[in-house]
Amino acid sequence: MSTTGESADETMSANKQGKGEKQGSFWKELPILIVIALVLAFIIKTWVVQAFYIPSKSMEDTLLVGDRVLVNKLVYQIRDIERGDIVVFNGSGSWDEENSVEVEEPANPIAHGFTWVGQQIGAKPTGKDYIKRVIGVPGDTVECCDSENRVLVNDEPLDETYLYPGSQSTHTEFGPIEVPEGRLWLMGDHRERSYDSRLHQDDPGGGSVSEESVEGRAFVLIWPVDRFETFSTPDTFSELEERTESASTAAAALPLALGTVAAVPVHRTGRGLGKRLLSRFRSQRVAGSGR
16 A cells, blocks of 8 residues: 555656646746747838827828727838828938927836837837828829819829818918929828928928838728728829829820821922932933933
């Protein structure tokens, strides 16, 4: 009996020791797992996708204060920035800092760490990033307004159905302004509350923002979940693109058409002149042979 009891005690002791070793192993591996998770999160948010917090009313009703969006940071490595895109960009060096969102930096290192983490996951504003809609791309001419108080791009009016109700009536005149190479003209959807390219014309870039400052394209609203939505290019910009391409094609074809039209009479004139010269030459030969 004693032998059996000793075996049972040894078995229980071995089980406890095994559990202890497993628990010890877990706590030893936990810091490594945390570091790996942080590194992966850093890589993803730096080069792939990042969540952003909406701190102001400038993009209402498309985006409301407190909304969270995901921003695709790879898309502009594949294609150009397009009119109608909602972009997040760093305003430092292009727009002044008077209207940036104030973010208090906690003195406590632990609180500061939590604030940083919150900014990385889109739970808190960064204070330096802006979110606006692309209205003009390099080479475009933007201005306001036509007889219906609409913004014009390349003399084409925009039917901006996404604007905050009543925003169109608040438009004030600007332009025409040609968007410089490598820069963008950006505006908020709530025009009366948006401090955008229109109001930064005295800043470096004349209100336009460098394409290099764009961090990515907002492609989905993820919070709150009852407002989940993906963002696509509004119809007015697709129609503008088609009209612009048609105008470019027509402009490119015009010199060829004019050249063809001009060549026809020249060709006919040349043929007529050639016939007259040949006729005179033959007449002279006949006259000469008759002498």
